Amino acid sequence: MRASGLRITAAPQRIAIIGAGWAGMAAAVRAVQDGHQVTVFEAARTLGGRARGVPLTLPDGREILVDNGQHILIGAYTDTLRLMRLVNVDPEEALLRLPMALMFPDGTGLSLPDLPTPLDALAGILRARGWRLREKLALLRTASRWQRAGFRCQAHTSVADLCVGLPTRLMKEFIEPLCVSALNTPVEQASGTVFLRVLHDGLFSQRGGSNFLLPRCDLSALFPAAAARWLGERGARVVAGRRIEALKRQASQWQIEGELFDSVVLAVSASESARILADSLPETEEPLQGNMKAWAAQAAALRFQAIATVYAQAESSGSAPLLARPLLALRSNDQYPAQFVFDRDQITQSQEPSRLLAFVISASQGERLALERAVTEQAKSQLGLTVKPLQTIIEKRATFACTPALVRPSAGIAPGLAACGDYIEGPYPATLEGAVQSGWSVPQKLG
Structure with a gap:
């Protein structure tokens, strides 16, 4: 029996998941739970996609892990919290819960x-x-x-x-x-x-x-890395540093770099999924090409918004916390772009203070140097702090623009081929909960 997307079958399948972000790892965990043989391919060396840990070197030479974008989870992320527990991450330890x-x-x-x-x-x-x-x-x-x-x-x-x-x-x-x-x-x-x-x-x-849930560890450790260990203990493969260029249709299966799989899940960005599909068309029979082209066109029609995170170190202020709370809202305008600031020491409960603040600029449109100058002035004006930017991370395609009546791509693409991610059709905007829910639901079509 066939359906749009992955095939409905009771028999165990060989499943390839392209992308080891939160959606891809959720899909992999669910597929392994359902008894399938899973291989995850990830282009980067670090797992997590757009929610991953990155190194930052402090002026004193210490290297710490921050994130490619400061995130807030909330208590209503029930599927994310459940999945963290499943892969042996204790949310009560890994997350700082605040009203x-x-x-x-x-x-x-x-x-x-x-x-x-x-x-x-x-x-x-x-x-x-x-x-x-x-x-x-x-x-x-x-x-x-x-x-x-x-x-x-x-x-x-x-x-x-x-x-x-x-x-x-x-x-x-x-x-x-x-x-x-x-x-x-x-x-x-x-x-x-x-x-x-x-x-x-x-x-x-x-x-x-x-409740606000603020990660005490980096985002890779919060779920994707733990999921990779969980998968490895159950015989699944997670192959990092392997970028997949295209798929090749062979009879009723899909070939990836010489390996045959019964089903493939594209768990990468909308643009990368569309690229893989376009590069796969020459090796795909005509009846499936129409489905792949239509899906790729829908994905390509999405517009995206940037999020910038400016990590800045404050001048020493003694032993007192830099901020009154671990997270404060800021009054943003054309002059002062950041909407939120996070006190990393209060969140991570570091034994050796870093005096590091994370300024978050959603729907960001500025260039790096201009943002850093503006944030420095904003910290002085609104926080009374003198800060020095150390690292600014701009995710130019961080989230899709969540506009009224937006038509988002469905999970199903073609027989044995599906996609998951925070941009896939669903009730939520581009959030970790949306990504996890999308990934968790894809293997259900395997039966």
Whole structure:
């Protein structure tokens, strides 16, 4: 029996997974659990894709591991947390759990207490600092309207449309930071449908769902590297440093560099998946070429947004923490681009302080040197700190632009060929939870 995507069969298969990011490793773990023989190919030497560890050398010569982009997980990432436990990573040790807080350096902003949902959101809004009573009531009325509508809206509705009538302060200090951190898309362009889904699952579905979970270790160690060890213990192969150029169709199988596989999962970026498909067309029979071309065209139509992370070291301030909290929201504008700043020492609980701050710029459009200059000024103005940028990482295609009525590629491409990733059709924006869910669901089609 055949279907679009991987074949439905009860027999164990030889499965190749191209890409060892979070989606690819989730797919590999699920496939091995289902009894299949799995080989994972990864072009880079480090596992994790766009959520991986990278080395950074401090001025004193110490080398530490940071990430190619500072990430926030949330308590509602139930599939990600479950999968971490499955591969022997304890989330309680690997993640710093904090109540959701969009607090600014001046002490104003929103912080949710540890209460059952939705009482935590209600209490947090009523106790928010720096908001007038009429502003708080306006947000409560708007949230109540979303709740009555079942957190659903018309497909073409933007986040800005959803929030018509909200006071400017709430847009600037709550809606915009939340939207750009979750969807990496400005409110005027961001999908209202996806934003409401994120709000529902994060704020209104379960106690602790809105909690911020900050990685204490690098992102490769947080899941992909642990998954690779788990897979190796069960006979699967993870081959790093091997870039796959193309696939070759042979009878009912797919050939990769001389090896035959019953099924292949493309767990790389949309653009890389489209390239592999294009380079595979000459070795694929005509009936399948149409499916591959159509899928690649849909993937190529996606637009992408950049995220920049500026790692900067602050001048010594004694033994006191650099920031009042491990994570603070910042007031961003054309002059000051960063929306959030992280105190790495508070998060990693390092025995030897690094005085390292991570400034995150979502939907980034600036060049490296300009961003570093702007962040240096922003740190001085908003934090009262003098910082020196040490390393700036710009992921130019970090996430797809999560716009209204966006048509995303499906998982199925052709018989025995599928894709997974945070950009694949699903309810979430480009998040680790979306990537993990996409990867976990692909092997289900094997039966």
